[in-house]
Amino acid sequence: MKCERCGALLEENQANTFQGKVLCEDCCFDLMNPPKVCDPLAVASTLSIRKQLGQSGTDGLTDLQKQIYSTVVERSKVSRDELQALLKLTPQELEQQFALLRHCELLRAFKEGTTVYLAKY
Numbered sequence: 001m002k003c004e005r006c007g008a009l010l011e012e013n014q015a016n017t018f019q020g021k022v023l024c025e026d027c028c029f030d031l032m033n034p035p036k037v038c039d040p041l042a043v044a045s046t047l048s049i050r051k052q053l054g055q056s057g058t059d060g061l062t063d064l065q066k067q068i069y070s071t072v073v074e075r076s077k078v079s080r081d082e083l084q085a086l087l088k089l090t091p092q093e094l095e096q097q098f099a100l101l102r103h104c105e106l107l108r109a110f111k112e113g114t115t116v117y118l119a120k121y
């Protein structure tokens, strides 16, 4: 048995089935997780799309994204947990919105100790 994505040989008990495909554990994990936040290609394509549309700053963002952006800018930096609580978002929701804001080079994340903060790019 082989992983349909990377071709790794699998024992019967190592095979995972995801969306009808037989996959190794790593590939299964990759597919179940959203794209990485720091993805230079995604950043480049998001930026070029925004350029084509003549968008800059917070143009073209959803209300929620603008809300996240303005909350972070107002406070100059805010921990991820605090932002989640303030805007009543789930970690997944915040992660998704943040990925886009990161791609647009509006916000960045950094770590201090064990706390993740968001700040203006």
Ligand SMILES: [Zn+2]
Pocket: 003, 004, 005, 006, 007, 008, 023, 024, 025, 026, 027, 028
């Ligand atoms: Zn694989």
